[in-house]
Amino acid sequence: MAEPVAFVQFRDVSYRTPSGATLVRDLHLDVREGETLALIGRSGSGKTTSLKLVNALLLPSAGEVLVGDVPTTRWDPVALRRRTGYVIQEVGLFPHLSVAANIGVVPSLLGWPQAAIGARVEELLGMVGLPRGIGARHPRQLSGGQRQRVGVARALCADPPLLLMDEPFGALDPITRVDLQREFGALRRRLNKTVLLVTHDVREALALADRIALLRDGSLAFLGTPEDLMAWGDPEAAAVRASLENPWTRS
Amino acid sequence: MDEILSRGLEHLGLVLVATLIAVALGLPLGVVCAARDRLRRPIIGVANVMQTVPSLALLGLLLPLPLIGGIGPRPAIVALVLYALLPVLRATDAGLRGVDPAVVEAGRGLGMTDRQLLLRVQLPLCAGVILSGVRVATVICIGVATIAAAIGAGGLGTFIFRGVAMVDHGLILRGAAPAAAMALLFDGALGLLERRLQRAAGL
Numbered sequence: 249m250a251e252p253v254a255f256v257q258f259r260d261v262s263y264r265t266p267s268g269a270t271l272v273r274d275l276h277l278d279v280r281e282g283e284t285l286a287l288i289g290r291s292g293s294g295k296t297t298s299l300k301l302v303n304a305l306l307l308p309s310a311g312e313v314l315v316g317d318v319p320t321t322r323w324d325p326v327a328l329r330r331r332t333g334y335v336i337q338e339v340g341l342f343p344h345l346s347v348a349a350n351i352g353v354v355p356s357l358l359g360w361p362q363a364a365i366g367a368r369v370e371e372l373l374g375m376v377g378l379p380r381g382i383g384a385r386h387p388r389q390l391s392g393g394q395r396q397r398v399g400v401a402r403a404l405c406a407d408p409p410l411l412l413m414d415e416p417f418g419a420l421d422p423i424t425r426v427d428l429q430r431e432f433g434a435l436r437r438r439l440n441k442t443v444l445l446v447t448h449d450v451r452e453a454l455a456l457a458d459r460i461a462l463l464r465d466g467s468l469a470f471l472g473t474p475e476d477l478m479a480w481g482d483p484e485a486a487a488v489r490a491s492l493e494n495p496w497t498r499s
Numbered sequence: 500m501d502e503i504l505s506r507g508l509e510h511l512g513l514v515l516v517a518t519l520i521a522v523a524l525g526l527p528l529g530v531v532c533a534a535r536d537r538l539r540r541p542i543i544g545v546a547n548v549m550q551t552v553p554s555l556a557l558l559g560l561l562l563p564l565p566l567i568g569g570i571g572p573r574p575a576i577v578a579l580v581l582y583a584l585l586p587v588l589r590a591t592d593a594g595l596r597g598v599d600p601a602v603v604e605a606g607r608g609l610g611m612t613d614r615q616l617l618l619r620v621q622l623p624l625c626a627g628v629i630l631s632g633v634r635v636a637t638v639i640c641i642g643v644a645t646i647a648a649a650i651g652a653g654g655l656g657t658f659i660f661r662g663v664a665m666v667d668h669g670l671i672l673r674g675a676a677p678a679a680a681m682a683l684l685f686d687g688a689l690g691l692l693e694r695r696l697q698r699a700a701g702l
Contacts, residue, residue, distance in 0.1 A: 305608055330610035340605030343701030344623045354609050386701050402609070412608075 254278035254314075255410060255442045256302055261311035263297055263466075271297040273466040274311070284436060284443040286457035288450060288488070294466040295446040296337065299412050302444060303332045315410070330354055333403030333411040333441075337418060339395050341387040347398055348383035354406040372401040377431060393424040400432065404439070411436075411443045417452065429455055450491050454478075462488070503658075507677050510654035513572060513647060514640040514681075517579030521636055525584050526629070529591020530617065539592065546585040554578065554643050558650050575647035575654075582643055583636035590632025594625030627697035634689035641682040645674065 256279040263272040272294040279285045287295045300306040301313050304325040312319040315328060341350050349356075351372055352365040360368075373380055376397040387395055396417060403411055416432070417425045433456050436443055447453055453460050454474045462470040462477070462484065469484055470477060477485065528546075532539040552560075561567060561574035568574050598621050606620045622629075648656030658674030661667075 303608060305604070326610050326612055328610075329608055332610075334605070334608040336601060336605045336608060338599075338601035340599075340601040340608075342602060342606070342620055342624075343599075344620075344699060357610055357615065388701050 252280040252283075255281040255316065256444065257314040257317075258298070258301070259312050259314065261298075261301060261308045261313055263294075263301060263306060264309040271466050272301065272308075275463075275466070275468055277461055277468060277471065279442060279444055281442050282440055283458040284445060284456055286445045286447055286453035286460045287463060288447060288453050288460060289463035289469075291448065293463040295448075295463055296414055297466075298463070299414055299444060299446050302410075302412055303329050303334060305329075330358060330406065331408050331410070333406075333408040335399050335403045335411070335413040335416040337414045339399045341395060341398055341402070343387050345386075346383060347378075347385050347387065347390070350387065350398055351383075351401045351405050353402060358406060368405060369401075372405055375404070375435065376401045392420055393428060396420060396428060409442060411441045413443060414446045415448065416445070417449075418447075425452075432456065450488050503655075503673055503677060506653065506655050506657055506674070507681070510641070510644055510656075510678065511681065513575055513579060513644045513652060513654055514637065517576045517640050517644075518583055518633065518637050520576070520580045521583035521587050521640075522633060524580070525587030525632070525636075526591050528584075529588045529629075530595065532588065532592040533595035543585070543588065543592070546588050549581040550585045552581075554582070554646050555649060557581065558646065562650060570651040572647070572652045574650060575644070575652035578647070579640045579643055583640050586632040586635040586639065587629070588632075590629050590635075591625075594628030594632075595621050597628065598624045624700050627693050627700060630689060630693045630696055634686060634693065637685045637689065638682050641678060641685065645678055 258275045258277040261272055261275045262270060264270050275294075275298060287298055289295050297306060301308055301320065302315060304320040304323060307321055312321065314320075315323065315332070320328065342353070345353070348366070348369045352369045355365045355368060369383060370380065373383060378394060378397050378401070382390070382394070387398065390398065400413075400416060403413070417428050420428065429452055436456070445453070445456060454477075457474060459471065459473055460477050461468060464484060470480055470482065472480070477488065528542055532542050549557075557578045558574060561577055562569070564574070567577045602620060602624070603616065606616045611619065644652075644654050645656035645659055647654055648660050655674040655678045659671050662670030662672075662674065
């Protein structure tokens with residue numbers, strides 16, 4: 249079997265805020281090409297910060313993050329971000345633009361011809377399970393689940409090899425959430441993207457990820473397959489498993 | 500009646516020119532304020548001080564200055580711009596800083612440059628707020644422009660000063676009533692436009 253190729257590499261990365269708080273500590277982690285790696289952990293454990301270190305929204309205070317073997321400090325941040333799909337926590341759709349314009353925003357930044365953008369948007373609407381006619385509507389006219397689908401379609405539009413997803417199915421009712429997770433699971437196998445997924449939902453991580461990284465206070469506490477996680481003897485693993493049993497956190 | 504019309508047009512001209520210049524200056528300055536925390540206080544501070552100088556005094560102070568001074572509309576327009584600057588500046592700054600941070604971060608994360616973020620996302624989203632500043636600036640200008648007659652800039656204030664000197668209430672009203680009507684008209688029309696922009700911004 250061939251050695252897996254690392255697409256994103258965290259090399260002893262630390263991140264400190266300007267006010268001096270350390271959010272990520274000595275993180276050493278590879279995201280392999282084509283895999284889905286879930287970052288889980290409690291609130292404030294550094295999940296979102298780690299994600300923003302990949303597309304250079306934040307730069308490491310120590311160590312380096314390599315994307316395709318180039319450190320993020322040497323990438324042109326704009327070029328890096330246009331090649332990296334980003335699904336943001338609060339969806340962050342542009343409220344003044346139509347659904348179609350939202351989905352096609354990165355191709356339009358890249359200067360694709362209008363016709364090509366239109367065709368690509370149509371294709372994506374189908375891919376994420378949205379009706380064709382929805383392109384002319386505005387985000388406020390959509391349901392929460394539809395907005396999340398638009399967010400995923402927008403991230404996929406320019407066909408980036410890497411997808412960063414920050415709680416992409418958060419703030420959804422449990423039924424819609426499970427539907428979207430299942431659809432996304434099928435979609436990502438078909439598209440063969442490298443995905444870094446941040447979630448606080450252990451079920452989501454177990455359902456979608458090839459490997460799971462558990463962060464605790466900004467450090468990597470565990471890295472392994474979902475099966476490894478379930479078998480792990482650490483007290484934190486017991487807490488993780490307990491979260492699956494508590495009906496109040498089930499989502 | 501003819502003179503009311505010509506003075507009214509003169510008045511309107513002063514107001515429109517001054518408001519346009521105030522927008523041309525205030526909008527970029529507001530963008531700078533919103534982007535650079537350290538520059539916000541000095542810029543808004545200066546605009547604030549301008550606002551506090553009594554209008555008649557400001558006109559008097561401008562009169563002897565080279566280039567912008569002298570008798571006629573020029574110092575009047577400068578004075579009006581100084582008054583109209585603060586509302587435009589402030590609305591631009593507040594509007595830009597009020598844009599949903601999640602939307603701004605999405606734009607940046609998708610690979611927009613600062614300029615693209617400003618032109619494609621931030622300004623369209625706060626256009627309504629900025630227009631509310633323009634509306635306030637316009638109404639202030641219509642009022643202050645009546646005083647410009649004191650330095651020979653013309654406008655509806657001409658009737659008012661003449662009426663005061665002659666203790667003629669009818670004459671005062673000939674200037675005051677059209678000025679008030681103009682202010683109401685602009686306030687209403689720009690308010691309407693403002694609501695349309697808010698709707699277009701999807702808010």
